[in-house]
Amino acid sequence: MGRQYSCNKENVQHKINTSFRMFINRLHADFPPHWHTDIEMIIPQEAPYKVICANQTYHVEIGDILLICPAVIHEIFSPYPGTRVYIQADFSGVITLKDMDKAFRLMSPALHIKKSSCPPEIYDYLRGRIDKIMKLYFGSAPALHMNEKEEDESVIAFTELDPFGELEIYSLLMQFIAFCAKNISLFRDSDSSGSSTTFKNSTSLSNICTYISEHFTENLSLECIASHAGFSKYYFERIFSDYTGMTFYQYLQQMRINHAKSLLSNPELSVTDISYQAGFTSCTAFTRAFKKSTGYPPSQFRTLNEEQHPLSANPHFTDIKL
Known part of the structure; x- marks a missing residue:
């Protein structure tokens, strides 16, 4: 064991x-x-x-x-x-x-x-x-x-x-x-036809991901982003899912949560401050989404940060050659 x-x-x-x-x-x-x-x-x-x-x-x-x-x-x-x-x-x-x-x-x-x-x-x-x-x-x-x-x-x-x-x-x-x-x-496991379609549009989708990364704290919608990319809403939704492995809204929410994770390493920021800085409309919505994504509410997730709460040195790690 x-x-x-x-x-x-x-x-x-x-x-x-x-x-x-x-x-x-x-x-x-x-x-x-x-x-x-x-x-x-x-x-x-x-x-x-x-x-x-x-x-x-x-x-x-x-x-x-x-x-x-x-x-x-x-x-x-x-x-x-x-x-x-x-x-x-x-x-x-x-x-x-x-x-x-x-x-x-x-x-x-x-x-x-x-x-x-x-x-x-x-x-x-x-x-x-x-x-x-x-x-x-x-x-x-x-x-x-x-x-x-x-x-x-x-x-x-x-x-x-x-x-x-x-x-x-x-x-x-x-x-x-x-x-x-x-x-x-x-x-990734994906069907060949989906992969081919995604490859053809990879440059556009890469640019869209960059755009989202620069504006994820704003009120973005699927319709707005699809129009910005030059695709219909339904076509964009399909190729975006093939490219990222998640829906647009899942991707947007995960980006906000990832940003919130980095903010949680700063003990001077409250959970409420972090929720708004990450682009959520309320602290309640943020806490619910964060727990669904990570399995932990933001306050408990913060306590697992090694920089703030380090474990004792693990005696079972040895820095030696294979």
């Missing part, structure tokens, strides 16, 4: 003087619901995981890659012991890039790349980005044990990255994310 943790947040400890961490979980542990502003990637090497992200369940098999978007509540179950690679990276400094924000919206709450169904050349390319990151991160630097009393279960820190190493790592991560966003249909 996997080891349970009574606390509700994992403490993300980045590599010295960076906003990035790569580590290996070799032991058998479950993690309760939590969220952080970092992206998180999980790559099982010897045993699968079950991960629940925003009420969606992902069975992550050996060799699969699961990318969890920022500010998504997730819960991790370890049915069997075995090595799993983790990556955590703070993207708050580049989330202001429109394309980065758009990519996370397309992938939200998580992107599951299945080794069994992903085209081999695509999988090799994406896995190659991760392997290069691992080489840059671990390198040949000697390990510095934080606690000499611990052995196999010790948390090990490393010296700083080589000059511009963090920049190289983020470049590889952005290549990974950009490729997945541009080819999002490869990782």
